[in-house]
Structures are given as C-alpha cells and as structure tokens.
Amino acid sequence: MRSTKNHIARAILCGLAVFPWISIGPARAADVPSFVQNGTFKVCTAGEFPPMEFYEKPGDKALVGFEIDVAEALARQWGAKTDYVVGDFKGLLPSLDSQRCDAVISGITLRPERLQKYDGIAYFKTSIVMVTAAGDSEPRTPEDLSGKTVAVEAGTSFEPTLAALNATFAKAGRPEAVLQPYPSAAAVIQQILVGRAAATITLDTTAAYRMAQTPGRLQMPYAYADKEFYAIYLRKDVGDRNAVRAGLEALQADGRMQDILKKWNLSPQAVEIDGVAAR
Structure with a gap:
C-alpha cells in the first residue's frame, strides 16, 4: 500500500500496432514453453482492464492494451500465434486449471496464496x-x-x-x-x-x-504504501516458467518492452521482471 506518484496511464493509439522492430531469429527450443509447441499461445483474460487489456469500442472483436501487446510479442518470439479466452476475472485461474488456456494475463497481481497452486512471473510494478x-x-x-x-x-x-x-x-x-x-x-x-x-x-x-x-x-x-506487481500465471512447470521469464527478459533487453510502454504512455521504470529492475 503506497503513497507514491500514480502512473498516468492513457491509451494513445487505437488497435494493435505493428512496430518496425528489427527482426530476430526464432527462439531456441530450450526457450520455448512446452505449451506453445503446437504453434498457439492461449491466453485467459477478462479483457476489460484498460490500459492493460480491453476492447476499445463496444462490439470490437480485437483486444488492445499493454498486456495484449506483451502477449503478442512473446508469441512472435516463440513462433506462435495468440488465441484469447475471455471470461470473468474470477474464472480465469480455474480456466488455467482446466487447460482452456496456457497463461493468465489480465492485470492480475502476484499473491502468495495464488503461488501455492500456480507459477507466477511478476513483471510490472503497480500500486x-x-x-x-x-x-x-x-x-x-x-x-x-x-x-x-x-x-x-x-x-x-x-x-x-x-x-x-x-x-x-x-x-x-x-x-x-x-x-x-x-x-x-x-x-x-x-x-x-x-x-x-x-x-x-x-x-x-x-x-x-x-x-x-x-x-x-x-x-x-x-x-497504499506497498508495491504490487502484475504477473503472468502458468500451471506449475519449471521449464515453462523459465521460458516465459526468458521471453520477458528478451523483450526488455532489446528495447521492445520499452516501445510497448511508450505506446501506452506507461512509465519506463515500471517493468521489473521477478522484482528485478532493468539495468
């Protein structure tokens, strides 16, 4: 719970943007999660938590937002395409349990009680x-x-x-x-x-x-004073957790994460992968 300056978050572009990023080669097999071996990255999200993920206009079929762009960038890195499973927030982790999706990315914070059952990779500071x-x-x-x-x-x-x-x-x-x-x-x-x-x-x-x-x-x-973290939740698997963390670190290392932050007018200091700030 924190008394710090609030991030002024506002979407400044509409739709999913295609950035002119420099092309990178395919990820090594060791860096690709097992759940995308079929070429699809299935993401559970509530889809209504702007600017993280939301529909810009009623009736839109394509989700937009910071976390949507992160999911898309991870999928491209793994040579996969995204498939979004949209539902009520309280049903997202149960959907992960039932293997309706591979990950929950939905403005969901890292919590000890959630980590008892799931792997969670913290990557974005909030309060x-x-x-x-x-x-x-x-x-x-x-x-x-x-x-x-x-x-x-x-x-x-x-x-x-x-x-x-x-x-x-x-x-x-x-x-x-x-x-x-x-x-x-x-x-x-x-x-x-x-x-x-x-x-x-x-x-x-x-x-x-x-x-x-x-x-x-x-x-x-x-x-509130304490720092919170948005996280990506997965079913427990050490290899998959390491691959997702490596994917996030690659986005941060080559500047793609900063491009996404800039697009959504979010703080360049917000990203801390597993609580570690970018150097």
Missing part, C-alpha cells in the same frame, strides 16, 4: 489506490470507509483487503463498510460514477486510465 467521485471531500483514506458502500471487483485480491479492513472496524466497534461485488472493473467504476458506491480500490494504471476517459468525474485521494 493499489482508492477511487472516489471527484469533488467528494470524504472518504479520503480507507479508514473513512466505515459505514459506506464500497464497490469491488469479484474474485480480485481487493476483496480480502476490504474484508480485513472491515475486521478492524468491527474490532473497534465501528460500522463495517458495505461491500458490493461486481463481475467487472468497468461495472465497479460505473457504481462510483452514478453515486451507488462511495469508493472502490483498484490499481493505479487502470484508475488513471478511467480518470483520463471521464475528465473531472473521478479522483484518487489515497494510494
């Missing part, structure tokens, strides 16, 4: 922020959420964070926050915009994007 309607003088901090309605995306790590906050309210004899879960991040933000909820907590990248898309209607009055 949790509280979002409220612009002009609201309260709440300003999570402690101000006592007795207020708080919207939260179902299946995310924000649910236990808010449950722990309610436990502190109960212990102090204060009214608990009324938690209202919704199936998508977009639905959560809508509750703030229409006044059905006083606040939500989310990640700074998507909060900044939503603020840019709705000028003057949202604010981020509070940032």
Whole structure:
C-alpha cells in the first residue's frame, strides 16, 4: 500500500500496432514453453482492464492494451500465434486449471496464496489506490470507509483487503463498510460514477486510465504504501516458467518492452521482471 506518484496511464493509439522492430531469429527450443509447441499461445483474460487489456469500442472483436501487446510479442518470439479466452476475472485461474488456456494475463497481481497452486512471473510494478467521485471531500483514506458502500471487483485480491479492513472496524466497534461485488472493473467504476458506491480500490494504471476517459468525474485521494506487481500465471512447470521469464527478459533487453510502454504512455521504470529492475 503506497503513497507514491500514480502512473498516468492513457491509451494513445487505437488497435494493435505493428512496430518496425528489427527482426530476430526464432527462439531456441530450450526457450520455448512446452505449451506453445503446437504453434498457439492461449491466453485467459477478462479483457476489460484498460490500459492493460480491453476492447476499445463496444462490439470490437480485437483486444488492445499493454498486456495484449506483451502477449503478442512473446508469441512472435516463440513462433506462435495468440488465441484469447475471455471470461470473468474470477474464472480465469480455474480456466488455467482446466487447460482452456496456457497463461493468465489480465492485470492480475502476484499473491502468495495464488503461488501455492500456480507459477507466477511478476513483471510490472503497480500500486493499489482508492477511487472516489471527484469533488467528494470524504472518504479520503480507507479508514473513512466505515459505514459506506464500497464497490469491488469479484474474485480480485481487493476483496480480502476490504474484508480485513472491515475486521478492524468491527474490532473497534465501528460500522463495517458495505461491500458490493461486481463481475467487472468497468461495472465497479460505473457504481462510483452514478453515486451507488462511495469508493472502490483498484490499481493505479487502470484508475488513471478511467480518470483520463471521464475528465473531472473521478479522483484518487489515497494510494497504499506497498508495491504490487502484475504477473503472468502458468500451471506449475519449471521449464515453462523459465521460458516465459526468458521471453520477458528478451523483450526488455532489446528495447521492445520499452516501445510497448511508450505506446501506452506507461512509465519506463515500471517493468521489473521477478522484482528485478532493468539495468
């Protein structure tokens, strides 16, 4: 939970771009995950967490976003094509279990409880922020959420964070926050915009994007202190984990990752693969 500057994330280009990157040779067999041997990289995503992954317009069939471009770059590096399996956030890891996809890439943070069952490669720094309607003088901090309605995306790590906050309210004899879960991040933000909820907590990248898309209607009055990481989740396999990490490191080493960050107006210092900053 962090009190640092928030990334101002806003999509500046539409559609999937083809960058004029210098062509590189095919990856070595040892650097190609076993799950793409058939030439397809299947990715589970919720598809509505801009600027990480989203549909730019209603009815669009092609996903865009920072993590979509990362997935596409990894697939090209492995000589594969991407296939996106889109569903509710809370169903993404179960879909990985059932082998409907090879990886979950969906603005999902690295969590110890998730690592008990899955491999996770952290690669992008972010932080949790509280979002409220612009002009609201309260709440300003999570402690101000006592007795207020708080919207939260179902299946995310924000649910236990808010449950722990309610436990502190109960212990102090204060009214608990009324938690209202919704199936998508977009639905959560809508509750703030229409006044059905006083606040939500989310990640700074998507909060900044939503603020840019709705000028003057949202604010981020509070940032938690601890650093968070977006991660790529896989079924447990040491070889596959090493191959995905090597793929990310290759994107960082030759500048392709920086091109993608620049495209989506994200901080060039945001990428830390397994918590290690680029040198």
